[in-house]
Amino acid sequence: MTGDQIGLWAGFVFTLMIFSYLLGDNFLYRLAIYVFTGLTAGYIAIITVESVLLPWLRGTLLAANGDIGARALGMVPFLLGLMLLLKSSPRLGRFGNIAIGFIIAVGTAVALAGAIAGTLIPLANATGSGVALDPLNGFLISIGVISTLLYFWYLARRRPDGTVQRGLVLRSIGVLGQGFIIITLGALYAGAILTSLTIFSERIAFLLARITGG
Numbered sequence: 001m002t003g004d005q006i007g008l009w010a011g012f013v014f015t016l017m018i019f020s021y022l023l024g025d026n027f028l029y030r031l032a033i034y035v036f037t038g039l040t041a042g043y044i045a046i047i048t049v050e051s052v053l054l055p056w057l058r059g060t061l062l063a064a065n066g067d068i069g070a071r072a073l074g075m076v077p078f079l080l081g082l083m084l085l086l087k088s089s090p091r092l093g094r095f096g097n098i099a100i101g102f103i104i105a106v107g108t109a110v111a112l113a114g115a116i117a118g119t120l121i122p123l124a125n126a127t128g129s130g131v132a133l134d135p136l137n138g139f140l141i142s143i144g145v146i147s148t149l150l151y152f153w154y155l156a157r158r159r160p161d162g163t164v165q166r167g168l169v170l171r172s173i174g175v176l177g178q179g180f181i182i183i184t185l186g187a188l189y190a191g192a193i194l195t196s197l198t199i200f201s202e203r204i205a206f207l208l209a210r211i212t213g214g
Helices: 003-023 027-059 069-090 093-133 135-151 168-212
Strands: none
Touching: 003 027, 003 168, 027 069, 069 093, 093 135, 135 168
């Protein structure tokens, strides 16, 4: 039996082990999850070392013509990692907060920039283009976007009895936005189910065809 055939049989067996979860949580499903988790962790570790750490070291700390600034910059990730390791110490754990704060600040800035440049601006452009090309669809898109955004509008007025409630107009628009959200989530869920069934059927057909030599 060749290596390709062993890989095909292993893939077939692990596929069945994963889908055995449909019958309930069992040992075969957990074993497959453990194997996949271990392989994924090992693969990510190798990729991180070869594609991130080693190029970073070669370009900063181990650079032949690197200056002091480049070498100091190369030490920053390792210092942050050392600070994170200090979180396990009751006395030195506060130094780890510096690394966590730095990571959160950078992550928030990157996420905010990505959301504005990759989501909000393209969405506004697509909405404007839709209005120009097809007024009816553009109107529906505009209503969906506006009502969905207003659904997450949490400002409200305090009533004389002390309760907080949004106005009738905002509540009505919010209900419409909630309807758009439900329809969108339902379509996404249905698409995910259809995609999963398609991938499963194609995978089983591929494995059976390769195993039987068809």
